[in-house]
Amino acid sequence: MKFLVFLEHHEAVLQKDSLGVLGKAASLGGEVEAVLLGAGVEGLAADAGRYGATRVHLMDDALLAAPLPQPRVDALETLVGEQDFDAVLFAASVLSADVAAGLAARLDAGLNWDLTDLAVEDGKLVGKRPELGDSVYADVGWTSEPRLALIRSGTFEPAESAGTVEVEKFESRLQDFSLAATMLEQAHEESQGPSIEDADVVVAGGRGLGSPENFALVEELAKALGGAVAATRAVVDAGWYPYAAQVGQTGKTVSPKLYIACGISGAIQHKVGMQGSSVIVAINKDPNAPIFEYADFGVVGDLHEIVPKLTELVRQRKAA
Amino acid sequence: MKIAVCVKVVPDGQLRLDPQTKRLDRSGEATLNTFDVNAVEEALKLKEAGSDVEEVVIVSFGPERGLEAMRKALAMGADRVVLVSDEAAAGSDLVATSRVLGAALERESADLVLFGQQAGDSDGAVLWAAVADRLQRPLISQVAELSREDGKVHGKRQTEYGYDVLEAPLPAVIAVSDAINEPRYPSLKGIMGAKKKPQETLSLGDLGVDAGDAGEAGSRTEVYALGDPPARGDTVKLEDDGSAAEKIVQFLLEKKAL
Numbered sequence: 001m002k003f004l005v006f007l008e009h010h011e012a013v014l015q016k017d018s019l020g021v022l023g024k025a026a027s028l029g030g031e032v033e034a035v036l037l038g039a040g041v042e043g044l045a046a047d048a049g050r051y052g053a054t055r056v057h058l059m060d061d062a063l064l065a066a067p068l069p070q071p072r073v074d075a076l077e078t079l080v081g082e083q084d085f086d087a088v089l090f091a092a093s094v095l096s097a098d099v100a101a102g103l104a105a106r107l108d109a110g111l112n113w114d115l116t117d118l119a120v121e122d123g124k125l126v127g128k129r130p131e132l133g134d135s136v137y138a139d140v141g142w143t144s145e146p147r148l149a150l151i152r153s154g155t156f157e158p159a160e161s162a163g164t165v166e167v168e169k170f171e172s173r174l175q176d177f178s179l180a181a182t183m184l185e186q187a188h189e190e191s192q193g194p195s196i197e198d199a200d201v202v203v204a205g206g207r208g209l210g211s212p213e214n215f216a217l218v219e220e221l222a223k224a225l226g227g228a229v230a231a232t233r234a235v236v237d238a239g240w241y242p243y244a245a246q247v248g249q250t251g252k253t254v255s256p257k258l259y260i261a262c263g264i265s266g267a268i269q270h271k272v273g274m275q276g277s278s279v280i281v282a283i284n285k286d287p288n289a290p291i292f293e294y295a296d297f298g299v300v301g302d303l304h305e306i307v308p309k310l311t312e313l314v315r316q317r318k319a320a
Numbered sequence: 321m322k323i324a325v326c327v328k329v330v331p332d333g334q335l336r337l338d339p340q341t342k343r344l345d346r347s348g349e350a351t352l353n354t355f356d357v358n359a360v361e362e363a364l365k366l367k368e369a370g371s372d373v374e375e376v377v378i379v380s381f382g383p384e385r386g387l388e389a390m391r392k393a394l395a396m397g398a399d400r401v402v403l404v405s406d407e408a409a410a411g412s413d414l415v416a417t418s419r420v421l422g423a424a425l426e427r428e429s430a431d432l433v434l435f436g437q438q439a440g441d442s443d444g445a446v447l448w449a450a451v452a453d454r455l456q457r458p459l460i461s462q463v464a465e466l467s468r469e470d471g472k473v474h475g476k477r478q479t480e481y482g483y484d485v486l487e488a489p490l491p492a493v494i495a496v497s498d499a500i501n502e503p504r505y506p507s508l509k510g511i512m513g514a515k516k517k518p519q520e521t522l523s524l525g526d527l528g529v530d531a532g533d534a535g536e537a538g539s540r541t542e543v544y545a546l547g548d549p550p551a552r553g554d555t556v557k558l559e560d561d562g563s564a565a566e567k568i569v570q571f572l573l574e575k576k577a578l
């Protein structure tokens with residue numbers, strides 16, 4: 001089986017998840033090649049070689065400088081048209097999800113998303129994934145080639161190996177509509193703000209808090225427990241809390257001893273950032289909230305009643 | 321200017337799969353995908369802000385009984401709905417769905433096509449990119465702040481590395497995040513008026529889409545098997561009767577987490 005792995009990079013570093021996917025592909029025993037798209041990125045090819053790629057297909061073009069999906073669909077269409085790949089694998093991200101889905105439409109090729117494992121069974125590639133809030137596990141497949149797959153973020157750890165890599169350059173004509181969207185400001189990691197990765201206790205607040213002022217409830221509980229405060233994307237996007245405190249796919253990954261989720265529905269994109277926590281407590285008024293599928297201790301109730309009481313009880317304990 | 325909003329009708333409450341067809345069980349109550357209500361709201365805001373927006377049309381692909389749930393968008397203030405529904409279309413994956421929806425949008429030729437953040441049942445968060453490719457239109461996804469000037473749209477959005485700002489000329493495809501706005505509640509007048517607004521149901525044939533290009537025949541993915549998740553060990557889920565805080569403390573003490 002011949003795999004092509006899409007390499008994502010930011011500020012001259014290959015994204016960890018794409019290296020993890022390279023390693024997974026290598027472990028399946030096929031040929032593992034990778035594709036690198038960008039401007040001035042040739043130097044990153046060697047890194048891909050150290051994580052499992054034997055060949056890197058490189059398109060280095062100023063038009064690919066901004067991390068936008070549509071020109072990448074054009075480039076991949078050209079590449080998979082010239083070479084036969086059984087599967088094209090993507091580590092899920094905001095960019096790669098849009099690239100993978102655009103490519104699926106362009107090629108009429110099947111895309112399975114949110115996979116947490118890949119296996120070759122009876123010579124056939126099988127994707128594995130939990131779905132419906134991770135309440136069901138499914139084995140999925142493809143009826144056409146190339147098979148396109150998005151791997152859930154944080155799934156595979158990169159494994160360093162002593163490989164060398166061949167770089168093969170290619171070119172592609174980019175379509176006008178693909179170049180129509182442009183980037184006016186590009187994101188940079190915001191380093192200021194509290195560090196939540198090292199905290200033993202994380203108390204997280206979501207939209208169920210109802211207003212930015214109510215973050216005080218979460219802050220008080222975190223203070224009583226000696227922990228840090230985290231937030232969901234929904235409240236960060238709404239400007240209720242700083243991005244530095246966000247947990248999830250596009251935020252931080254934390255694995256504290258205790259994670260208390262208050263008014264958080266528990267979307268997969270949030271879960272991937274905190275599923276490594278030892279103990280998860282959830283307070284949510286909706287008994288069907290997905291968070292209850294993976295909380296160790298779930299309370300169906302109003303956080304405005306429960307959180308202040310909990311804070312008070314913790315304070316009393318600590319004072320005693 | 322015309323705005324089209326793509327919405328999905330999803331099962332209300334707990335989701336389950338039909339073990340026979342391995343498809344989502346859509347037999348119970350249905351509701352407008354909550355993430356799409358944000359897209360409807362954003363379209364209405366644009367219409368209210370700019371005198372040049374003539375129409376907000378709601379477009380969906382799915383079972384015929386979805387029409388009722390789609391009326392919520394009309395009650396909020398949208399002008400018209402178009403539902404593509406066809407026996408032959410059940411079980412459509414991304415490839416098939418984007419083809420059908422693309423054909424419906426082609427027919428509308430809207431200047432701006434809006435999507436919600438994700439379908440609450442399948443969690444793909446990808447459909448817009450496939451549709452933008454079919455329509456050959458520029459795309460901005462995950463938009464948390466949208467603005468419009470001189471035939472262009474600007475979108476601020478979060479990625480793994482912080483916030484970007486993107487620009488696209490119209491016509492364009494935009495997918496919004498669940499925090500872009502606070503959707504309004506339909507007024508009583510809106511609800512009463514919704515039934516009278518134009519509601520069109522189209523078949524694949526009406527769109528010139530071959531039945532073999534939709535449904536399972538037009539799909540490129542399949543589900544082999546379904547199973548239960550791994551056992552989770554001891555977990556507790558309880559309803560608060562006023563003593564939940566004490567119970568959490570007891571639990572934390574048992575787990576030596578306090």
Ligand SMILES: Cc1cc2nc3c(=O)[nH]c(=O)nc-3n(C[C@H](O)[C@H](O)[C@H](O)COP(=O)(O)OP(=O)(O)OC[C@H]3O[C@@H](n4cnc5c(N)ncnc54)[C@H](O)[C@@H]3O)c2cc1C
Pocket residue numbers: 093094205206207208209231232233234235246247248249250251252262263264265266267268269270273283284285286289301302303304437438445462498
């Ligand atoms: C590409 C992509 C990347 C993403 N990345 C991230 C990420 O990094 N991190 C992240 O968090 N999300 C991320 N998301 C968004 C994610 O899908 C969810 O939309 C988001 O996590 C929801 O946030 P929330 O739980 O605060 O809000 P909601 O989903 O609105 O949940 C609020 C919850 O509060 C409960 N509630 C309301 N009132 C009360 C009350 N009084 N008492 C108790 N409970 C109450 C409700 O029942 C509800 O379950 C991403 C999405 C996409 C598409």
Ligand SMILES: Cc1cc2nc3c(=O)[nH]c(=O)nc-3n(C[C@H](O)[C@H](O)[C@H](O)COP(=O)(O)OP(=O)(O)OC[C@H]3O[C@@H](n4cnc5c(N)ncnc54)[C@H](O)[C@@H]3O)c2cc1C
Pocket residue numbers: 110111112113131132326327328329344353355356359379380381382412413414415417421434435436437438439440441442443444445446447448541
């Ligand atoms: C549990 C589950 C898993 C699935 N996994 C896959 C898979 O891996 N690969 C695959 O190809 N298919 C899959 N499907 C089928 C998939 O749901 C359909 O292809 C679907 O129509 C595409 O939706 P999405 O989930 O990608 O939507 P998303 O990309 O999550 O939806 C984004 C936005 O698109 C709009 N939208 C979504 N559906 C419609 C619609 N029918 N009509 C109008 N607008 C719409 C809404 O604005 C929505 O907010 C799955 C279905 C289920 C139930």
